[in-house]
Amino acid sequence: MIEIWTEKYRPKSLTEVIGQEKIVSRLKAFVKTKSVPHCLFAGSAGIGKTTCALALAKDLYGEHWKQNFLETNASDERGINVVRSKIKDFARTAPLNAPFKIIFLDESDALTSEAQQALRRTMEKYSNTCRFILSCNYSSKVLEPIQSRTAVFRFNRLTDDDVHKYIMRIAQAEGFTLTPDGLNAVTKISYGDLRKATNVLQAASIVTEEISEKTIFDVSASLRPKEVKAILTDALSGKFLSARNKLNTLMIDRGLDGLDIIKAIHREVYSLEIPEKQKLKFIELLGEYEFRITEGGTPDIQIEALLAQLTCLSKT
């Protein structure tokens, strides 16, 4: 048994799933009638999309679930070849002791549009032996024709009560306690994302048995606010080269994600010691450069260019 809690406490059956009551009851009906349409699970991270897909397969197939279930993550394999080879190969063969197999395409909004096109025919052609469950953060990023072939399930953000329920379930099983402010901190940081909550809790429980707000903040961030602030302070005081070096360390040496850095910068803007009007200009620049990344720019280059703009901010 793997000791990573996100797996240890991942519900094994639909009955154990926390929240998403309406969706779960529809899925249970699928199990009962042994019929599943193509599905699209939409919703933010850590609210149960993968869990529901896995639990559905386990409930449906029992001990044979592994033979009848293929999971592939589109953010790692996003090209057309995944559809043409891996998915087709699996879809082609007969299911084991079941009316059909299930292919779970996680983060399917990351599939190239070419691959999504190829998926359309595949979904129809093999629908006798195979049903597709696609998951995504935003259903709008999945091509219309694919959406029209699926039953869309919108997963809601979990309420604080749901998150508390889940945290207490783990706390009881693992034998640690949380101070009230600790519990609040986990809830706040995870923002409904149970995977994040679980990881933070496990890390905190290694440090101490009584988890407080401070422990939670200590273990939660991979990008420290201090580091981001140092970069911004350098840039704003005109020290571009120094800012650029620090940014390179984060992005190349530590391989941090560009959009995460932009988000972190965004959080810091308000506490910077610059006039309020400048903050507004800052935000405008930030938005512009984030947009440039989505337009095809490379994150490290665009953020670097943003820093160059910031060096002039104090004087304009």
Added chain:
Amino acid sequence: MNQLWTEKYRPKDLKSFKGNKKAIEEIILWIQNWKESKNKAVLLHGAPGVGKTSLSFLLAKSLNYELLDTNASDIRTKDKLKEKVEQAVKQKSLFKKGKIILIDEVDGMGSSDRGGGAELVRLISETKFPLIFTANDAYNPKLSTLRNKCKIIKFNSVHQNSVAARLKEICDMEKINFDPEALKAIARRASGDLRSAINDLESLFSNNHEITLEIVNELNFRDLDQNIFQALLIIFKTKTYSTALDATNNLSENFDMLFNWIRENVPLEYEKNEEIALAYNFVSKANIFKGRIRRRQNWSLLKYAYELLCAGVAISKDEKYSKFTRYRFPTIIKKMSLARSKKSIRISMCSKFSKKLHISSKHIMKDIKFFKILINNPETRNNLIEQLYLEKEEIKYLEDF
């Protein structure tokens, strides 16, 4: 007989092989103790022209083995490899000699060689004879699985004195008059690539009867940086649109290389923050065009990327600086190649986590600090390593993160 010098003067015995003495010893030892050795295959890696292939042939000859080879010019899909190599891997050699199997240029196996990579890994587990792979860069992500199954031996660039010595031997055999300084100059310019040095020597000799320093200087060298420096100099010192564009006319570098050189040196050349900001705005826009080209494979857009980059950066200054700037090799490229070895470790580590935890590599990297805590904690450490089959280098990556 009209043979290329690089073929004619491939070393005939181990004694005349230049450079990489340590690597040679290591390989010989490995072949001789192959039956007991844990690694059934070696991966020789190093820059082009340092002798990876030559040495393999030479070893077979001098240790009295038969050699079977396949290189990038052969089709190497799974089936073709099977056809050609599998029998050889299993069967005894004719005349009861030992056999060495050389699979050359494994990093040259393209996407059309489908299944070839997996087939190689399978061969390693079945082979009854020493397997030698060669590649320019062992840390190419394509080779990550293969790399873990091989003993890795690095070939260093050949020292310029060794290169010069080999050139002298060839001149003596061809009875060419030469100026020793000229040979040194050729050796220096080859920067460790013995093969290209021999090619240069041959092309010089075909037009001249004597090798002098003067004619060496006329040779059109593979001196990459020279070109780039000139282009940078023009772009940074002009304020005229068309002049800046012309800077790239004779440039053999690709766009990305030029891009990174300019990006690196903008803040070194320009001193006012306003200039840097303006220049970077164009750098950013050129980068967007490059992204569009990549997405749509629409290379006709490349001209706009060039103009935004070269002309944009050139006109971003108020006045040209009359100072001398020592232009710097792009940090990003230096760091990237350093980070590359790390990157392939990161990819293989992420895929292991990814399978167990049902999440993408991107998410793994977001939570990487958490996994670091788990690996540093004695209670969870062993469980994690066993469950995920983490390799030493992957554990170290996590610990050092």
